[in-house]
């Protein structure tokens with residue numbers, strides 16, 4: 001009977017129910033969008049820097065990360081590759097020989113990172129090919145380079161122009177080379193896009209006089225969320241004095257901090273949003289409670305005990321809240337999917353400001369299911385907590401006063 | 406139950422509303438209502454009729470004095486005990502909007518018996534009996550919004566009876582009705598008073614309603630100014 005009463009009460013004042021449901025739907029959509037863009041941006045940031053360049057775990061010669069010189073390289077060891085690849089959590093292992101060089105055109109020069117790669121394998125792990133916007137992708141044995149657009153623009157070089165690199169090779173030999181630009185690549189991360197040069201690894205070993213040497217093995221993982229754990233396990237497996245194994249969090253502590261900081265900052269923002277939402281939902285519940293004072297008064301007067309009456313009202317609000325949360329998730333799903341497909345690009349000064357902070361001026365959205373159910377549940381619980389306001393009012397209700405209104 | 410058992414007894418009953426100028430809404434009322442009486446409470450607006458009925462009905466606590474219903478003193482009951490007490494002992498009819506809007510006429514009558522946890526069988530039997538008595542069998546599946554004001558008040562009377570209370574208390578039950586409809590409602594109440602030997606106490610302004618009462622108590626400034634027996638209560642039983 002209580003259920004029946006609650007159910008019918010829902011449909012009795014459609015306007016009021018619709019207002020309440022809309023408030024909840026709006027709240028869910030808003031918080032889903034906010035959470036989605038937050039997650040989307042952080043995922044993208046991570047992907048841009050970690051996924052497209054560093055990889056989630058790297059193996060170096062012990063001490064390399066603190067002193068990134070070619071002298072800290074190690075021999076390419078197919079046994080080591082094999083033993084890494086045998087691990088189930090490791091999908092792919094690729095070699096790199098990286099070193100800092102001075103890149104120059106006829107008129108300009110700039111410090112850059114020269115990355116010797118196995119072009120095909122590199123693409124398998126960091127999807128480098130997808131970053132190519134002009135020219136052709138590197139091939140093994142090419143005597144040519146691909147450079148990032150930021151660097152090319154700075155040096156005022158275009159496709160097929162010659163790039164000169166100067167640096168220090170293995171054990172102090174000087175390294176100098178001149179390569180035609182075969183392809184231009186563009187990274188989402190403005191920081192990375194400023195100065196990267198890709199060269200086939202064989203050619204770079206030759207350039208640096210470091211035959212058969214690599215500075216890093218970059219690992220592609222089955223599950224990127226387990227980077228830290230995998231890194232620790234691999235570290236334990238390899239001889240400590242020879243190799244160091246690092247997760248992206250260890251390699252890029254600033255990025256990890258930025259991401260964690262963003263998350264904390266967003267929590268504050270989200271709490272503020274939840275408070276606004278709470279006020280909105282509370283308003284409709286308040287309206288409902290006030291409008292029904294008289295009716296509540298009659299029911300208590302004729303002998304309905306307050307616990308039962310409260311239960312009816314709570315049931316009503318549970319119906320409304322669940323309905324609102326479900327509709328909210330259903331409405332936000334297509335919106336988020338659309339924004340995921342077509343991210344929002346910023347333009348003008350705002351875009352510049354973002355780039356100056358080393359961020360892409362694009363709002364990416366995450367379609368992670370977590371976003372939907374956590375936000376749906378948070379708003380649902382907010383609504384349910386607020387549903388206890390009428391219970392409180394009923395508890396204090398004096399039937400005489402209620403019926404005078 | 407014998408008709409010489411008092412259903413309601415009040416002793417020096419007072420209600421003072423505090424304020425800069427305290428209002429003595431009910432002032433030292435000594436009242437005795439016998440089983441089967443059909444009593445009208447009259448008096449000018451503000452004379453304390455509603456306040457007195459609320460005290461007798463256990464909706465409000467007196468500032469002084471006591472109320473006994475069928476020999477039980479109720480003003481010492483806790484609020485929650487009073488709710489239970491009202492459910493089982495007092496039938497209420499208010500001026501308007503008595504009914505639960507989302508329940509049909511039938512369900513409104515059944516509602517108090519559900520609260521009393523009566524069996525389905527008993528509920529069905531009693532609801533049908535009451536629908537007949539208030540002449541609303543045809544309207545039983547309509548919701549209050551689909552019923553006229555007079556029909557709504559008759560449902561309210563049936564609901565008040567459903568719990569088998571000690572008496573029915575009605576605060577200006579005809580105030581929102583035109584005189585014909587008011588007459589109908591009074592007919593129903595009088596009939597129930599006769600047939601079920603139900604005790605009624607109701608407040609009213611309406612002279613035609615007053616004329617139907619067996620006993621007329623006149624309140625002035627919260628005190629009983631006059632208490633007239635105009636007819637002998639029915640004693641069909």
Ligand SMILES: Nc1ncnc2c1ncn2[C@@H]1O[C@H](COP(=O)(O)OP(=O)(O)O)[C@@H](O)[C@H]1O
Nearest residue numbers: 422428430448449450451452453454455456457
């Ligand atoms: N809740 C209240 N607070 C203060 N004064 C009240 C309250 N309810 C009623 N009164 C006062 O008590 C007196 C009696 O009111 P009431 O019992 O409603 O009279 P009636 O029903 O005869 O019109 C009036 O003067 C009224 O203003």
Ligand SMILES: [Mg+2]
Nearest residue numbers: 454455456576
């Ligand atoms: Mg009154």
